[in-house]
Amino acid sequence: MTLDILYFAWLRERLGLPRETVETEAATVADLVAQLVAREERYAFVFGDTTGLRVAVDQVLTDFDAPLSGAREVAFFPPMTGG
Amino acid sequence: MTLDILYFAWLRERLGLPRETVETEAATVADLVAQLVAREERYAFVFGDTTGLRVAVDQVLTDFDAPLSGAREVAFFPPMTGG
Amino acid sequence: MEIRVQEAPFDMGAEIGRFAAGRTDMGAIVTFSGLVRDTDDGLRAMEIEHYPGMTEKALTGIAEEAQRRWSLGDVLVIHRFGALAPGEQIMMVATAAPHRADAFAAAEFLMDYLKSRAPFWKKETTAEGASWVEAREADEDALRRW
């Protein structure tokens, strides 16, 4: 499965990239995070504590247990501060 | 004591006058109302049930027990409907 | 703080633009405006009577109380009297505050008190004739939450 992964705010800055495309068989968001963390040091830093992070699958806010089957876009970001 | 008495909304319309000046020794608003009611039939109609009425003494909302000593202006009206 | 009681129409957009302009210390502005609403039996006109002198005092007192209760930068109240047509603006309040909770609470407080404690009376003319608007119990109840 090909996934577009997007990063916003300080995650984008720390990783040094706003988006990337990955090939993955991850079943859930948490599986995907584990794969990323295993890949490079900078991901381990960003995803060290996911309790303070938010995730959206195909532009809908969800949680780290969410399944990825059929997903095309996953976004990671800190809590929102609009308004 | 000389008092200006003002009437608003349907009280003004029913009495047929927006204001009048009276000489009175009424000690309280309720005393003043009793004097007016004794004076003419149309006052009896308007003040028949004061629970649905409001009163202001010198432009400050108060109640029918309020003393009138030193007062110069008393206004009677229905509940307000601004906004 | 600005309190205006006037017969003339006002331009709500222009008033709010002016109220908000140039503030760098306030994060939140809340406005409420009341419009003459068409009724089911076809409202033709609304007439608002008020008590000159007391009206200004009552509105000023309500606005001062709001400023005591919440951290506000500014308050604006405009209320019209006289003849109004459906769709016309009857009144507006605006509050500016560093934080949104204060701006919202103060605007609702102003409206609740203005409704039942400022000396205005509405008379509606419809196809059925003219009648004074009756105060709603809900409006008196609304005061109890403050």
Added chain:
Amino acid sequence: MEIRVQEAPFDMGAEIGRFAAGRTDMGAIVTFSGLVRDTDDGLRAMEIEHYPGMTEKALTGIAEEAQRRWSLGDVLVIHRFGALAPGEQIMMVATAAPHRADAFAAAEFLMDYLKSRAPFWKKETTAEGASWVEAREADEDALRRW
């Protein structure tokens, strides 16, 4: 219902004037606008990042939920992104309803959800440097009242 996410400034007064114009079926209009506030350590600039695509969806979903919960005639949401200076308008919401309680509740609901559920992130630059604004626990708590 109108949802706009834009980089360009907007004229709050003109937007509200337009939103309110010609309504004869709505008695109440409530607006909220958020302004860039100067901070104690001297805010120089604010940068707002957002998630194009999801932002519009999230705001539309929040506005639709408000319309389900309250009797509303109309809803307007405008939110900017990009670089903003102190005093500039970040965003606004407006609600029109037959009655004021609905207009107020819906506007507060929109703000509470927009704050914590629409994908915007603020970065502030002061004399001390640049930093991402942290979400406040109070904002998350505010959602629980609905």
